[in-house]
Amino acid sequence: MDHHATTPLDSRVLEAMLPYLTEKFGNPASCTHRYGWDAQAAVEKARKQVAELIGAKAEEIIFTSGATESDNLAIKGVARTNRERSNHIITLAIEHHAVLDSCRRLEQEGFNVTYLPVRADGLLDLAEFENALTGRTILVSVMAANNEIGVIEPIRAIGRVCRDRGVLFHTDAVQAIGKVEINVEAMNIDLLSISAHKIYGPKGAGALYVRQDDPRLKLTPILDGGGHERGFRSGTLNVPGLVGLGKACEICLQEISREPDRLRVLRDRLKDGILSQLEGVHINGSMEQRLPNNLNLSFAGMEAESFLMALKDVAVSSGSACTSATDSPSYVLRALGLPEELALGSVRFGLGRCNTTEEVDFVIDRVVETVKGLRELSFLPEAAAGEPSRGDA
Numbered sequence: 001m002d003h004h005a006t007t008p009l010d011s012r013v014l015e016a017m018l019p020y021l022t023e024k025f026g027n028p029a030s031c032t033h034r035y036g037w038d039a040q041a042a043v044e045k046a047r048k049q050v051a052e053l054i055g056a057k058a059e060e061i062i063f064t065s066g067a068t069e070s071d072n073l074a075i076k077g078v079a080r081t082n083r084e085r086s087n088h089i090i091t092l093a094i095e096h097h098a099v100l101d102s103c104r105r106l107e108q109e110g111f112n113v114t115y116l117p118v119r120a121d122g123l124l125d126l127a128e129f130e131n132a133l134t135g136r137t138i139l140v141s142v143m144a145a146n147n148e149i150g151v152i153e154p155i156r157a158i159g160r161v162c163r164d165r166g167v168l169f170h171t172d173a174v175q176a177i178g179k180v181e182i183n184v185e186a187m188n189i190d191l192l193s194i195s196a197h198k199i200y201g202p203k204g205a206g207a208l209y210v211r212q213d214d215p216r217l218k219l220t221p222i223l224d225g226g227g228h229e230r231g232f233r234s235g236t237l238n239v240p241g242l243v244g245l246g247k248a249c250e251i252c253l254q255e256i257s258r259e260p261d262r263l264r265v266l267r268d269r270l271k272d273g274i275l276s277q278l279e280g281v282h283i284n285g286s287m288e289q290r291l292p293n294n295l296n297l298s299f300a301g302m303e304a305e306s307f308l309m310a311l312k313d314v315a316v317s318s319g320s321a322c323t324s325a326t327d328s329p330s331y332v333l334r335a336l337g338l339p340e341e342l343a344l345g346s347v348r349f350g351l352g353r354c355n356t357t358e359e360v361d362f363v364i365d366r367v368v369e370t371v372k373g374l375r376e377l378s379f380l381p382e383a384a385a386g387e388p389s390r391g392d393a
Contacts, residue, residue, distance in 0.1 A: 001363060002315040003198075003293060003352035004147050004175060009244070010200035010353070016247040017202065020240040028237050029228065039239045046246025050207050053249040054173075054192060055183035059212060062232045063242050066206035067174045069222075070193035071098035071141075073208055073233065074170045077219030078139045078191070079106050086136040090114045092124060092143065092153075094332045096172055099141050112136075120337050121286040122151035130161055139168045144176035148332045148348055149285030150294025152180060159188030168217070174198050178252035179260050179291050184209055190217055194249075196241065200353060201248030205241030208232075263351050264292035266360050270349060271295050273364035278371055282342055284333060293351040298333075298342035302374045307347060310370045314363050317348050 020042060028043045030036030048058040064070045079089060091103055093115045103113045114132050118124055124142065133140075140162050145152045155171055162169035170191035173182055178199045184192055189209070196205040210232065211217045225234030275281055280300035299307070304318035318330070329343035338346075349363075 001349045001351055001355065001359075002317050004150075004348060004350035005317060006197050006203070007200045007352055008354065009202060010248065010251060012251060013201055013244045013247045017240045017244045020243050024239075026239075028239060029226065039237075042239055042243050043237055046242045049246035049250045049253075050194065051209075053177065053182075053253045054194075054209060055185050056209050057212065060184075060209055062208045062210055062229045063237055063245075064206045064208055064233055065204055065238070066197070067096075067172060067193045067195035068098040068206075069233075070195075070206050070208035071096070071170075071172055072102050073219060073222050074191040074193060074210075075099065075102040075139065075141055076106060076222055077232075078168055078170070078217075079109075079111055080220040081218050082138045086138040087111045088114070088134055088136040089139045089141070090116060090129070090132050090137060091141045092116050092118060093335045094118055094122065094146055094148075095141065095143055096147055096174070099143070099172055103141075118151075118335055121289075122146060122149050122284075122332075122336055123286055123289060124153055124158070126154060126157055126161075129158065133161070133165055133167065137165070137167050139170060141170040141172070144171045144173040144182065145180070145291050145294075146285070146332060147175050148330060149296045149336070150175070150291035151285040152176065152289045152291060154289075155182075155189070156187045162190075163188040175291060175294075177249075178256060179263070179293060181256060184211070194245075196245035196248055199248045199252055202241045202244040205238055205245040207245065259353065260292040263355075266351050266355060266357065267293055267295055267349075269357065270351070270360050270364060271297075273361070274367055277364075277368045282338075284336060284338065284346060295349040295351075296346060297349070298338065298346040299371050300342060300345060301378055302345045302371055304345055304347050306374055307345075307370060310374065311366060314366055316350075318346060 024038050026035030026039035028036060028040040047061045050061045051058045089103060089111060091099055107113050116124060116129060116132060142153050142158055144155050159169050168190045171189055172193045174193060174195045176182060177194055190211045192209040194207045197203040219232055221232055223234045228234050282298040284296040284298055308318060329340050333343040333346055
């Protein structure tokens with residue numbers, strides 16, 4: 001139940017990829033023989049599949065190695081292209097590190113970045129956002145859904161404001177794709193990042209949507225080389241990975257009318273089962289504006305580090321996969337104003353396509369058993385000194 005970190009490869013995706021790992025091994029840039037033609041046709045089919053999922057045109061999809069590269073290309077590419085015109089960027093304090101660290105890099109280059117706070121429910125205050133816009137704002141980057149607390153930001157409203165003000169709008173939609181409907185035209189999105197391995201595709205494949213309406217959006221590349229992907233992203237394309245990404249997007253489009261509802265039922269069963277048997281449990285982030293597969297809970301009187309060590313038969317995490325090995329409170333939960341004690345006791349559950357009702361019930365029992373056990377231990381006197389345990393401090 002850690003599907004926010006990654007997802008298993010769907011068997012249908014693997015089936016689509018296999019020929020391009022074996023007999024169809026051509027380089028799509030080889031335009032003089034059938035091996036290259038077959039590879040190029042597969043890439044263009046994948047481009048169309050990705051575009052259809054988000055309501056874009058195929059020529060607006062740029063293939064990358066994943067969402068981190070897509071975020072870097074979008075943010076740095078826009079900023080460096082518009083360096084002479086303006087230098088102000090707006091983002092959220094709870095963004096993924098790929099966005100935050102890209103912005104910090106640009107600050108070193110002289111750009112001015114505003115990191116907007118969020119409310120206690122994890123949502124951006126739209127009035128505060130509008131007040132932060134200036135005549136020198138060139139880019140707004142706000143994630144569609146948070147990777148820790150699952151909160152869905154008001155992307156449509158943000159896009160409308162940005163389009164009215166002539167500001168480019170980028171969204172990291174990695175967690176939202178396949179779980180909520182995204183349409184780049186209806187939402188006035190100019191750039192959007194996608195990662196295959198979050199939607200049951202392979203690791204190492206991703207995409208960046210770049211609006212190409214008149215006037216065409218320009219980006220300064222971050223990779224130099226053979227000018228692949230219309231000059232936006234040089235490098236030989238990962239054909240099997242992109243075929244997998246395309247197939248994963250096709251499946252998401254087919255299942256988005258029913259799978260999110262199934263996940264929401266399982267998620268709520270998990271939530272209700274835990275809360276009905278344990279006191280001192282805090283839900284982090286809005287439940288109303290939330291991904292259907294996400295649940296982020298803080299357990300008072302317990303540290304997540306100990307919880308994860310005790311719960312070895314269930315895959316969950318204490319935060320994003322990038323920071324789950326650290327013992328400091330999540331910067332996302334700190335941004336919500338959560339006390340350090342609760343932030344250190346937070347656990348992220350991410351349900352997925354293969355999870356069942358039986359598994360949810362098993363996890364409820366294991367979580368309740370583990371939390372009760374850890375709380376009892378935290379109130380036992382220290383064996384040596386008879387002092388309060390760490391949980392009492």
